[in-house]
Amino acid sequence: MPASFFTLPVADKSSFMMIMMMIGVLNVAVSVNNNQNSENRATVDVVSGSGSKQFPWDKIRLPSHVIPVHYDLLLHPNLTTLTFTGFTRIEITVYQQTSSVILHSKNLQIIRATIQKRVGNSHTEKEVRVLEYPPFEQIALLTAEPLHVGQNYTVSIEYAANLSESFHGFYKSTYRTQEGEVRVLASTQFEPTAARMAFPCFDEPSFKARFSIKIKRDPKHLALSNMPIVKSVSVADWLVEDHFDVSVKMSTYLVAFIVSDFKSVSKMTTSGIKISVYTVPDKINQADYALDAAVKLLEFYENYFSIPYPLPKQDLAAIPDFQSGAMENWGLTTYRESALLYDPEKSSASNKLWITMIIAHELAHQWFGNLVTMEWWNDLWLNEGFAKFMEYVSVSITHPELKVEDYFLGKCFNAMEVDALNSSHPVSTPVEDPAQIQEMFDDVSYEKGACILNMLRDYLNADVFKAGLVQYLRKYSYQNTKNEDLWNSLAHTCPMGDTDESQLQGDSFCARNQQTSSSAHWTRREILDVKTMMNTWTLQKGFPLVTVTVKGKNVHLQQEHYMKGSDSSSSTGYLWHVPLTYITSKSDTVQRFLLTTKTDVLILPEEVEWIKFNVGMNGYYIVHYEDDGWDALISLLKENHTAISSNDRASLINNVFQLVSIGKLSISKALDLSLYLKHESQIMPVFQGMDELILMYKLMEKRDMDDIENQLKGYIVNLFKDLIDKQTWNDEGSVSERMLRSSLLLFACVRKYQPCVDKAEEYFFKWKDSNGTLRLPSDVKTAVYAVGAQTVEGWDFLFSKYRLPWFNTDRSQIEVALSITRNKDKLQWIMDQSLLGDVVKTQDLPHIIIYVAKNPSGYHLAWTFLKENWNKLVQKFDLGSPSLAHMVIGVTNQYSTKEQLAEVKGFFSSLEEKSSQLRCIQQAIETIEENIRWMDINLEKIKIWLQNNL
Numbered sequence: 001m002p003a004s005f006f007t008l009p010v011a012d013k014s015s016f017m018m019i020m021m022m023i024g025v026l027n028v029a030v031s032v033n034n035n036q037n038s039e040n041r042a043t044v045d046v047v048s049g050s051g052s053k054q055f056p057w058d059k060i061r062l063p064s065h066v067i068p069v070h071y072d073l074l075l076h077p078n079l080t081t082l083t084f085t086g087f088t089r090i091e092i093t094v095y096q097q098t099s100s101v102i103l104h105s106k107n108l109q110i111i112r113a114t115i116q117k118r119v120g121n122s123h124t125e126k127e128v129r130v131l132e133y134p135p136f137e138q139i140a141l142l143t144a145e146p147l148h149v150g151q152n153y154t155v156s157i158e159y160a161a162n163l164s165e166s167f168h169g170f171y172k173s174t175y176r177t178q179e180g181e182v183r184v185l186a187s188t189q190f191e192p193t194a195a196r197m198a199f200p201c202f203d204e205p206s207f208k209a210r211f212s213i214k215i216k217r218d219p220k221h222l223a224l225s226n227m228p229i230v231k232s233v234s235v236a237d238w239l240v241e242d243h244f245d246v247s248v249k250m251s252t253y254l255v256a257f258i259v260s261d262f263k264s265v266s267k268m269t270t271s272g273i274k275i276s277v278y279t280v281p282d283k284i285n286q287a288d289y290a291l292d293a294a295v296k297l298l299e300f301y302e303n304y305f306s307i308p309y310p311l312p313k314q315d316l317a318a319i320p321d322f323q324s325g326a327m328e329n330w331g332l333t334t335y336r337e338s339a340l341l342y343d344p345e346k347s348s349a350s351n352k353l354w355i356t357m358i359i360a361h362e363l364a365h366q367w368f369g370n371l372v373t374m375e376w377w378n379d380l381w382l383n384e385g386f387a388k389f390m391e392y393v394s395v396s397i398t399h400p401e402l403k404v405e406d407y408f409l410g411k412c413f414n415a416m417e418v419d420a421l422n423s424s425h426p427v428s429t430p431v432e433d434p435a436q437i438q439e440m441f442d443d444v445s446y447e448k449g450a451c452i453l454n455m456l457r458d459y460l461n462a463d464v465f466k467a468g469l470v471q472y473l474r475k476y477s478y479q480n481t482k483n484e485d486l487w488n489s490l491a492h493t494c495p496m497g498d499t500d501e502s503q504l505q506g507d508s509f510c511a512r513n514q515q516t517s518s519s520a521h522w523t524r525r526e527i528l529d530v531k532t533m534m535n536t537w538t539l540q541k542g543f544p545l546v547t548v549t550v551k552g553k554n555v556h557l558q559q560e561h562y563m564k565g566s567d568s569s570s571s572t573g574y575l576w577h578v579p580l581t582y583i584t585s586k587s588d589t590v591q592r593f594l595l596t597t598k599t600d601v602l603i604l605p606e607e608v609e610w611i612k613f614n615v616g617m618n619g620y621y622i623v624h625y626e627d628d629g630w631d632a633l634i635s636l637l638k639e640n641h642t643a644i645s646s647n648d649r650a651s652l653i654n655n656v657f658q659l660v661s662i663g664k665l666s667i668s669k670a671l672d673l674s675l676y677l678k679h680e681s682q683i684m685p686v687f688q689g690m691d692e693l694i695l696m697y698k699l700m701e702k703r704d705m706d707d708i709e710n711q712l713k714g715y716i717v718n719l720f721k722d723l724i725d726k727q728t729w730n731d732e733g734s735v736s737e738r739m740l741r742s743s744l745l746l747f748a749c750v751r752k753y754q755p756c757v758d759k760a761e762e763y764f765f766k767w768k769d770s771n772g773t774l775r776l777p778s779d780v781k782t783a784v785y786a787v788g789a790q791t792v793e794g795w796d797f798l799f800s801k802y803r804l805p806w807f808n809t810d811r812s813q814i815e816v817a818l819s820i821t822r823n824k825d826k827l828q829w830i831m832d833q834s835l836l837g838d839v840v841k842t843q844d845l846p847h848i849i850i851y852v853a854k855n856p857s858g859y860h861l862a863w864t865f866l867k868e869n870w871n872k873l874v875q876k877f878d879l880g881s882p883s884l885a886h887m888v889i890g891v892t893n894q895y896s897t898k899e900q901l902a903e904v905k906g907f908f909s910s911l912e913e914k915s916s917q918l919r920c921i922q923q924a925i926e927t928i929e930e931n932i933r934w935m936d937i938n939l940e941k942i943k944i945w946l947q948n949n950l
Contacts, residue, residue, distance in 0.1 A: 045131050055131050055133045055138075055140055056100040056140055056142070057133075057136075057140060060433055061204065062102055062103065062202055063098075064095075065094065065096035065098060066093075066094055066101050067093050067095065068091070068092055068201070068202045069092065070209055070212070071088065071090050071199075071201065072090075072214075073199055073214065074087040074214045074215075075216070075257065076215070076216035076217075077163065077170070077217070079172075079186060080184075082163045082184070083160065083163065084160070084163060084186070086108075087156070088156070088159070088199045088200050089154055089156045090156075090200075090201070091152060092154070092155055093152055094150070094151055094152075095149060099143050099145075099147070100140045100142050100143065101140070101143075103202050103203075104139070104193075104200065104203035105159075105200045106137040106194075106197045107164075107169075107197055108197070108200060109159055109160045110130050110132075110157060110159050112127065113155070113156065113157045114127050114128060114156045115154070116153060117151065118153065118154065119151075126143070128141045128143055159200065161197070161198075164197060166876055167189055167321065167843065167878075168189045168194040169189070169194045169197030170198035170257075171187060171189065171321075172185075172186060172321075173186070173187055173319055173320050173321040173322075174320065174321065177805070178805045178806070183261065185221075185258065185260035185319075185320075186258065187260070187319050188256045188258070189323065189327055189334070190253045190256070190329075191328075192253055192434070192438065192440075192441075193253075195253055195255055198255075204251075205251040205252075205253065205373050205376065206373075206375050206376065206480045207252065208251055208478065208479075210250075211226070212243075212246050213227070213247075213257060214241055214243050215241070215242050215257055215259060216235065217241075217242065217259050218238065219234075219238070219240050221259050222259075222260065223242045223259050224257065224260075224262075225258075225332060226244070226255065226311070226329060226331040227247050227312075227331060228244065228245055229242050229244055230243050231243045245312075248310055248311065248478065250330050250370060250373075254328070254330045254370055256330075256332040257332075258278075258317055258319075258332070260280075261281065263281045264278045264284075265284065265287050267291055267295050269295050269299050269302075271299070271308060271309070273309055273313060274312065274313040274314075275294050275313070275314050276291075276313065276316070277290050277294070277317075277318070278317040278318065279340070282805060283341055286809070287318075288342075289342035289344070289352070290340045290342060290359060293355070293356050293359050293360075293399070297359055297360050297398055298314060298366075300398050301367060305367050307470070307474065309366060310371070311330065311331040314333070315331065315333070316359065317332065317334050317335065318335050319334050319335065320337060321841060324336070324883075325358050326340075326358050328362045328365030328370060328387070330366065333359075333363070333365075338351070338811070338812060341809075343809045346810065347778060348738070348779055348781070349735045349779060350738075350739050351778075351809075356395055357391045360395050361387045361391045362387070364386065364390035364394065367473055368382070368390065368473075369382075369383035369386075369387065371478065372476045372479065372480075373480050373481070374480065375480040375481060376431075378440075379481075380437075380441070384449060385427070385445060385448070385453055386449070388446045389449070391450075392404050392450075392454075401735065402735050403735060403736055406646075406647075406683060406684055409616075409647050409650060409651065410684065411447040411451060412447065413654050414447050415443045415444060415448035415451055415620075416543060418443045419443075420543075420661075421563070421564060421565070422563060422565055423919055424444060424542060426539050426541045427444055427449055427538040428483050434878075434879075435878075435879040435914060438878060438882070439920070444541075451620045452537045452538070455579060455619050456490070456534065458579070458619075459579040460490065464493055467493045468489050468490035469489075471493055472486055472489035483538055484531060487530045487535075488531065536575065536577050537576065540574055543562055544559040544574070544621045545560050545561070545659075546559050546580065546621055546624070548611065548613060548623060548624065548625050549627060550611060550625075550629060552607055553604045553605070554601055554603055555603070555604060555611065556601050557595055557599060557601065558598065559576060559578060560574075562621075562662065564661055565929065565930055575596075575597075575598065577595070578594070578595040578619065579594055579619060580593045581613065581615040581618065582611055582612060583611075583612050584612075585608045585611075590615050610632040610636055611629070617648070617651040622655045622658055630669060630673075634676070641676055641680065646685055647684060649680070649682070650684040650687075653688045654692070656669065657670050657692045660934075660938065666941060667941045667942055667945065668941055668944075671945050674693060675719075683736045683739060683740045686744075687743065690743075693712070693719075694747075696712060696942065699931055700712065702856075702894050702895055703896060703897060703935075708943055711943075712946065715946060715949070717748065717751050720744065720747075721753075724744050724747075727740075727744055729777060729780050730779070730780075731777045731778050742779045745779075746783045748783075750820065760783050760786070761787055763776060763780065763784045764784050764787055764788035764794065768788070781810060781813045785798055785813055785816070786816065789821050798814055802815075802818070803839055811844075812844075815844060815847060815848055819848055819852050819855065822855075824858065824861060827861050828861055830848060831848060831861070831862070834849070842876060845887075846877075846887050846890075849865060849866065849887055849890070849891060850890035853890055853894075854894070859891075859894070863891055863903075866888070866891050867907050873887065879914060879918070880918060884920065888924050892904055892927070893927045893928075893931075895928045896932050896934070901928045901932065908924075
């Protein structure tokens with residue numbers, strides 16, 4: 001499930017469920033089915049304490065002595081009353097004598113529960129008492145007689161519930177037709193802990209089982225699930241029951257079902273898998289690109305992993321209301337509409353890139369995550385880091401024109417921003433409750449996970465790495481794994497081919513000699529202990545700063561924990577096994593050196609003018625060049641910047657500003673390096689330079705420092721002026737060129753660069769005069785809309801188009817424009833509407849509130865909105881969710897005064913403990929503290945530098 005890379009995303013619960021929540025839970029379950037005979041209702045006792053005589057279990061993790069084998073699920077959602085009834089039958093095996101069965105259930109009204117013992121052909125079914133313990137979202141089925149070891153039993157539970165009004169569980173979604181009719185559908189989002197909101201279950205990833213699903217529906221609707229329909233039975237004139245094929249063995253969070261009126265398009269892969277894209281009927285013409293991409297990508301993965309896709313079909317469904325980017329349900333992947341639907345006439349280049357990579361991510365999960373699943377959520381990165389990494393591996397082959405490799409290092413920079421804080425966490429870290437589990441869906445699990453895998457592939461070489469992955473997937477198919485299982489698989493795979501020097505030593509080591517091929521070359525004989533090496537990257541937080549000091553031919557190396565903030569004493573014990581790579585002024589052949597100690601020395605064959613470490617930013621570390629090392633690299637950039645790759649240039653920009661943050665370099669040195677950007681034209685160095693420089697004036701905006709702020713803005717505009725002036729106002733060029741154009745023009749227009757503003761106004765007035773029928777080039781729309789929205793009349797016209805179905809592909813661009821107006825009433829209104837979820841989808845609220853927070857006229861409003869609506873946001877998006885984290889950090893991360901810090905601390909400390917202890921709140925506070933420190937140290941220096949260089 002993509003989270004932080006693309007993630008962000010209504011109404012209150014029905015009065016009935018609100019009442020239930022207010023009184024705690026149900027003392028006696030209430031059936032939604034009015035025909036249910038009250039005499040058949042089970043008594044559900046709610047207990048206040050676990051481990052008491054009443055509730056027989058006192059841990060948040062389920063016991064392991066009762067194991068599910070097979071689920072039979074029957075669900076009947078009513079899209080008019082927004083309720084559903086269900087019947088769950090679970091075949092279980094008992095491994096330790098017990099008088100209770102503990103499983104998960106949340107917001108389900110248990111009507112009746114029984115346990116049946118199977119002995120030969122005889123079956124004895126007995127009703128059981130049900131206890132509920134809401135804090136752990138558990139129920140206990142208490143048996144009159146013990147369940148015996150080795151015996152097979154069947155648990156049957158009848159229940160009812162309301163469709164969820166959030167984005168998780170079995171939830172309600174709506175869309176508006178072109179004629180203005182509002183239609184309802186029901187869809188699921190179970191990862192990580194919401195299957196229990198749709199059916200009672202053993203809702204932990206290691207409890208894999210098979211599922212047989214039946215769904216009752218209105219004849220005008222269709223039902224989808226993980227497997228194909230094997231038959232449909234008409235049970236009444238107004239009701240059809242669909243029977244789906246038995247699933248493969250899988251975790252509960254991968255179960256999915258949808259009841260809707262979607263339409264679809266389909267194709268077959270070369271191996272006979274049916275691929276279908278489902279969407280609301282009015283948007284079916286936007287499904288073709290995703291369909292073709294999915295076919296290509298599934299065929300790629302089958303070939304790459306050498307393991308056939310195990311299901312007969314793969315559906316991709318665009319859901320009108322969806323919190324994250326997408327979800328990898330086995331055989332029925334679900335997406336927010338903007339992550340799946342593509343209009344060749346209207347969609348932008350970045351839309352195409354996003355959609356392709358999201359599909360690649362979810363289809364990679366069909367192997368990494370679905371076929372082989374992490375044992376527990378502490379190793380979520382084994383799912384998400386791999387899927388993020390495989391996006392780039394797959395799309396670079398299936399869609400080479402997108403040049404996805406250009407963007408990978410941006411993911412590592414994102415991860416490092418979070419990982420540089422004391423509040424970061426190891427890639428593999430203990431978690432227990434649902435909020436902690438939700439917090440694992442962050443940049444550390446996704447982006448850092450992908451970056452350290454990329455580093456490992458570069459270290460082992462691509463063929464060895466791939467062979468190890470295939471071995472891992474084959475060995476653990478339909479099972480659950482831990483970190484060490486992956487390292488053991490990779491350690492058992494040795495580089496072979498052009499050398500006899502590589503050999504397996506013992507059970508888990510490869511020996512590699514310095515005579516091996518250049519792609520696998522290391523500067524001395526090394527024992528490749530993959531597990532020991534990678535444990536340094538997954539079991540401790542943060543990343544290393546490698547300091548390089550060149551003295552003649554000797555290169556002195558030192559590693560330390562890079563951490564922002566004043567308290568660096570806690571990081572002294574950190575040590576990594578760092579696979580260093582470097583090029584020099586005398587050789588562009590990549591050389592390698594494994595740094596496993598605090599300090600070391602490597603010897604060059606000859607003296608050099610400059611040395612550049614971390615070639616292509618393939619390593620997850622940053623580099624500081626002592627003495628005149630930085631001066632030599634800055635001179636290189638000014639005189640001949642293309643002597644090193646664009647990724648190397650982007651990494652130098654990133655590293656130099658990161659070193660300013662910890663006092664290793666002065667801000668003047670970083671700004672000296674930025675001067676070369678006047679001659680830069682490649683997307684990643686330009687984007688990285690803009691990111692670093694814009695953040696500086698954004699901090700000033702929140703302090704009302706107009707003079708220096710405007711000087712800095714002027715410097716940045718002037719730096720990129722030549723590149724801005726070269727941009728054409730059309731959709732020509734490669735994807736990188738088009739994305740660069742879109743970003744540069746938006747930046748220039750928002751910064752009121754007059755030639756840009758004049759052109760955008762001209763386009764906007766022509767478009768407005770045509771009543772929105774004039775086709776604007778996709779890549780310039782955001783800039784045009786942003787300029788047009790600066791007047792009340794333009795804003796109102798833009799919003800009137802936003803509401804129309806045929807502008808659905810432009811909605812994200814229009815949201816940006818609506819959110820950067822200086823009109824505070826409009827900013828407040830758009831946030832309020834996003835929370836209501838009628839004309840603006842609540843799934844888009846996290847984006848919108850962050851856009852408003854970045855607006856100098858809106859940052860006070862965004863903070864007030866977050867505070868006043870905190871409880872509603874938690875209810876809608878879930879405590880610990882990436883969406884909530886994005887809002888907390890996005891609203892506060894440009895604050896840099898002690899007053900702002902005190903206000904943020906004061907609000908979050910006033911919340912109940914579960915909210916106040918969220919990691920995102922610790923990150924927000926740390927970031928503000930770092931901003932204050934940074935501004936105190938660097939503000940005057942920036943003033944002086946600007947005076948000397950403008």
